[in-house]
Amino acid sequence: MYFRVLGPVEAADEPIALGGRERLVLAMLLINADRVTPSDRLIDTVWSRPPQSARQQLHNLIARLRRKLDATGALIVTRPLGYQLALTDHGLDLHAFRLSVLRGREHLQDEQYDDARIELDTALSLWRGDALADLSGDWAAATRESLHRERVAAGEALAQAQLATHDHAGVLETVQALLATDPLHEGLHDLRLRALARSGRRTEALGAYQDLRRRLVAEFGVEPGPDLQETHCSLLQDVDPPLASPRHVPRQLPRPIALAGRDEILVQLTDVLRTPEPRPGTVLLVGAGGIGKTSLAVVLADRVQDGYPDGTLYAELDGTSREPRDPDEIIDRFLRALGAAAPPTHARREERLALYRSAIANRRVLVVLDDALDEQQVRHLLPPSPRSAAIVTSRHRLAGLDDVLRRNVPTLSTEVAVDLLQAGRDGLALSAVQLCGHLPLALMVVAARLASGAVDLSEVVDHLSEEHIRLDELAIGDVDVRASIALSYDGHLSEPAQRLLRRVAAVSVTTWPAWFAGVVLEDDVLLGSRALDELVDVHLVEPCGRDAAGQLRFTLHPLVAAFAGERAAREEDLSAVADCRRTATMAWLGLASQADDGFGHGLRPVVGPDGATIPAGHPPRRVSVAAEQPAAWFDAEIDSIRDLVHALTRAGELNLAAALVLRSDGYLVVRGEMHVRAGLLRRVVDCSDLVLRWGVLRSLFHTAAEAGRFSELADLAQSQLDVARKLDAGAMEQNALVQLGCALRELGRFEEATARFEEASSGAMARNDTMMIALAHGHLGVLLARTGHPARGAALIAENLRAERERGPSRRLSIWLTTYADCLALTGDLAAAEQALDEAEQLAKSLEDRSVLLDVVQTRAAIALRADDIDRAEHLLNDSSASVGSDAEPTDGELRLRADILLARGRATEALPLLERALLRHRREGVRLELAQDLARLAAVHAALGQQDRARQQHSELVVLLRDLGIGVDDLQLPAVVAQAGGYNLLEISSE
Known part of the structure; x- marks a missing residue:
């Protein structure tokens, strides 16, 4: 075409x-x-x-x-x-x-x-x-x-x-x-x-x-x-005009310096400026102070100036100084350099411009203008002819200039920055580079200090790590990072823009959406937008593009953040900083509450006596993205929420931090971010608000259970119970009793666990709380199913499922469906089990909950294994591993399933280390029922390997453990491949 x-x-x-x-x-x-x-x-x-x-x-x-x-x-x-x-x-x-x-x-x-x-x-x-x-x-x-x-x-x-x-x-x-x-x-x-x-x-x-x-x-x-x-x-003179007129050829470039890490952008722009006529117009190099714009412009101009035979003009416009250069002064200097007489000082600007345009109209010249203040200072200095080109540097985007090729000058890559320090490639050098934010000017200062021999790299890193003195370390001679940033802050920002920069630093979030600017400027959206535009224009704030929710996001360079923090300490009083942090938190909390309510995770809400709940915050005006796209909003904001929680806990605002953590808890559960979740919860567990503390302890219980840290569960549940009794809150007390029952169940203390479930159920009956009754019965059903009574367990779990369905689709419902399916399979009702798993999978997919999806697939694999369909079990298990990635830590269930499949394949040698790994974990955590499952399998593996002594040793330990638990080996409901491995009938020997 x-x-x-x-x-x-x-x-x-x-x-x-x-x-x-x-x-x-x-x-x-x-x-x-x-x-x-x-x-x-x-x-x-x-x-x-x-x-x-x-x-x-x-x-x-x-x-x-x-x-x-x-x-x-x-x-x-x-x-x-x-x-x-x-x-x-x-x-x-x-x-x-x-x-x-x-x-x-x-x-x-x-x-x-x-x-x-x-x-x-x-x-x-x-x-x-x-x-x-x-x-x-x-x-x-x-x-x-x-x-x-x-x-x-x-x-x-x-x-x-x-x-x-x-x-x-x-x-x-x-x-x-x-x-x-x-x-x-x-x-x-x-x-x-x-x-x-x-x-x-x-x-x-x-x-x-x-x-x-x-x-x-x-x-x-x-x-x-x-x-x-x-x-x-x-x-x-009546002679033929000459073919060409004699011309002055100015070459005004300063001496170029050696550049590191700029090869890619130099190659790109060199190709652009060597494009045959007509030339590309103007190349504008934009970036923050200290990024290396001037050096890049000079080297670029030096590379291409041979393509401009009529001269190279260079001027420093001093746009960041208090007295930027007058364009008329630059025009007069350029005219003299081109061999043309400058007009008298009283001449009008139009006359100067006309002379300048005439002087370069038919020439091929390169004009380099460094440190431009604004469009007005630059516009009339640009060559009008398409045969010529210009290179301009500025901290501003100069959006009013047409026909401009803009290039943001990036910071240096880690590799180049480390090489620039000439200090080796160890961890110290990497730390120095990160603390300098990869900024060339800062790295030059550090390199100069190292070259002087007055300090070594470890001292430099120690000093840079102290935020309050970091900028002091980045000054040597007349090269000063703080002074470079101050040129933009003091010289070109309005008071609202300066205030916004200080408050962004005070709140201490790495990135933030556009609405944040209006929130911290007294909820003035228009003022915030204008102030943010100013900061972006001078590269004190950098745009990060659109996030997962479609919001425009912004960030501060680490050294700009350090500078803004200094100015906040100097120009804002402590109460104003604290108020600003609380205002920002309430805005994020308001949006997190909207997203949390619409997320569908199914976690029971934290409700204290007299209906006390987690604070809902104050969402910013005209910001609806959290309610409309809850998952995408959390995806975009979770890092900022973490930053804010850290800042709040450092400031002692634990209750506000705890509210924000709890409003983000359901999202972290669904996304499987267990390490992040546990870290945030531990930061706020000492909050003074008892309702919030109860919620934090409840969530910490779940993180410990999912991570397999069963030894922590009883203490966490007891702490939760103590808080509930201080509050005299029945629902909270009964929820804690259920969790204590779960902890005792995992530790193999079945009678005590049953008592706690029954105590919770009795208290809930007194309050006519059908949901809590069903929950207690459901967990009692799990205990029965796992100790040899799957039919009774299935009936109680079904009761809880009916209650969960009344609350609507949720993550909790998908988890209970998976549990119910496992129980049904033990009763032999495989069709009903698969039906429950299909429903659980559909729910988990709608929430993009990889953790529950993994449980569903592994439950299907276990059912296939019990039906002696080894191929399907292995296929399902391999698919589940691929979905979470090869680096993910295998669950106890996966280790056990893999060992069973290997045993069925006659590869007992490979199954052995998997079971020993699970055994060590369960011994450490004191999970006795799980330990019994491991010992039974290890006995079967050793028997399959012909190691009868080892098999009987494992079996003897198993018999003692089962007697202590009050159950028999048949209650473990082992698959046939384990019970009869290598001709070793575990059930028969167990009964001896």
Whole structure:
């Protein structure tokens, strides 16, 4: 397929009906062909006010384009940050135009003028009117103007080739058409004068010069440029104008320094700036202070300046100082460097600008502008000719500049940063790099301090680790990281933006969403948005893109955070900082409460006496994402919640921290983040609010149970029971009794466990709490099922299932369904067991609960093993392992199942270490029923290996343990592969 943009946008092979937005998106992808066009840029161009559904609408729009243009999907490819139109075998008139222009210029440079004319004629013949003629809008207008400049430059090159081949009429025809659209282009006028003079029309040429001069003086107050004046002098002297005028060639770059870690960006931008005419306009290097923008700009300019034979101009604009340079001063300096006389000091700015533009209009120059303050300081210094280019550095994005290629200068990679320190690759060097935030300026200071020999790396790391003195360590001579950051903070920020930066540091979250800015600025959304824009513009705050919930997120560089923390300590009183932290916490807590309520985890709510519950917080105004997308919101915010909990506990705000932890608890359960969950709970277990403490202890009990730390369970449940009795809260007391019963059950103290379940059930009956009665009966049913009474256990578990169903679909329901299925399988009702597992799996999938899904699959495998379907059991178990990853710690159930399968396969040697591993764990935790299961299997494995002495030793220990537990070996309900391994009938020997 062949595409055209040099005129109306179309596919030339066949007529394809495109809507307005489809045509615009196709044009943007074609103009940027073979490169990624960011989704955000497409959205901002297609919609002046993007709707919330813009990303989905763009996705649908791209899908329609694919269907209409290339059903294979190879033409428009989805990339991580946007879309790429891959031309491959397709054609584009713009690429053909640029290729012909490139060849034409090469022929022109080699004085092969006839070949140059052919190529340039071919290039210009591809135009069918104005580029993007059927598109409107700012992007289309700016792109159309840029392409028009390319067309004019190609026409100028064609006229030069025509002049060299004495085709004066051709020059006049070419130039006249171009001047109709660009009437003050001095290069075209110069070619016209030369063609008129050489075709014997010298008087007409002199008149044309005077006409142009009068217009320039009348409209702009300036004389024609030096090239035109030189041609005019030749006309007055009645001699042929020279082929070229003598020019000054300034080379003003400072000495470049050696750069580390910038090869990739240097290669990319070098290729850009070496692109054949027309040049790419302006390369803008943006980044925070100390990131290395100036060094990068100088090295880049040094690499490419040979492609700009008419000179390299360089100016320091001092945009971060208190006295930025006046653009008029820079223009005068550039004019002198170009050999042109600067205008008098009283001349108007328009006159200066006209002289400057005339001086560089037909030259190929590179302009380097360092440390720009704003668009106004830069705009008039940029070369107007497409033959020239500029490199600009700034801490600001300068969003008002058009036709700019922006590149954010990144921090250094860890490898490069460590090498820069020249201190080896050990842990100390890595720590130093992390504490410097990979910032080149900070690393240079550390490297200089190390080179001085006054300190060693361990001392540097110790000092950098002390946050209150970190910035003191990052100063040497006149290089000072704190001073570099202060230039942006003190020189270019409004008071609200300074306040926002201080408060972000005070709250101590690593990343935060956009709404946070308004919350900490007195709940003023507009003020917060403006202040955040300021901070982003000067790179004191960096955007992180959109998170899982679609929120824009932001972050602070670690050294900026340290600086902001210093200013917060100096400029905010302690009560204001504490109030700010509490306000932010209440906002996160409000959204966490909304997400928690809609998450479907099924955890019983924490309800104290008189209905006391976890505080609900205060969600920010007009922020609905937590209620609409609870899982995605927690995915996006959990790291910030962890940061906030740490900050609150350091400040002694344990009750507020505990509320936030408990509101995040269900999410962490479903996501299987047990280590994170346990760490947060342990941080807040000493909170003074007894209702919150009870909730924390309850959750700690569950984390210990799921981690297999059974020895901790009884103490945690007893602590929970003590708190409930202090509160005189019946429901809380009975819940704690159930958990104490579960702990005693795991420890093999079955009579005591039964008593606790019955005590809880009796108390719940007195309060007519049917849910608590069912829960106590359900856990009693588990005990019965695991000690040889599956039918009685199934009946009690079914009672609890009915109660859970009344509460609606939840994680708890899926867990009890899995437990019920295991119990049904022991009774022989395999069809009902599979049905319960199907329901449990569906629920777990809806919650993306990998932990429950793993339990479901392993339960299916155990059922298959009992049915002697070894292949299915192994297949299911392997699938479950693949789903959680090879690095995950196997559960007790998985170890036991794998050992049983290996034993069935006749691979008892491989089963042995798995069972010994489980045995060690259960001995340590004192889980006697599980220990009995391990001993039975070990006896079977040793028998299968012919090690009868070892088998009888394990068996003897098993008999003693079973007598102590008050159950028989048949109550263990072992699969046949274990009970009869290697001709060893465990049941028979057990009865001896």
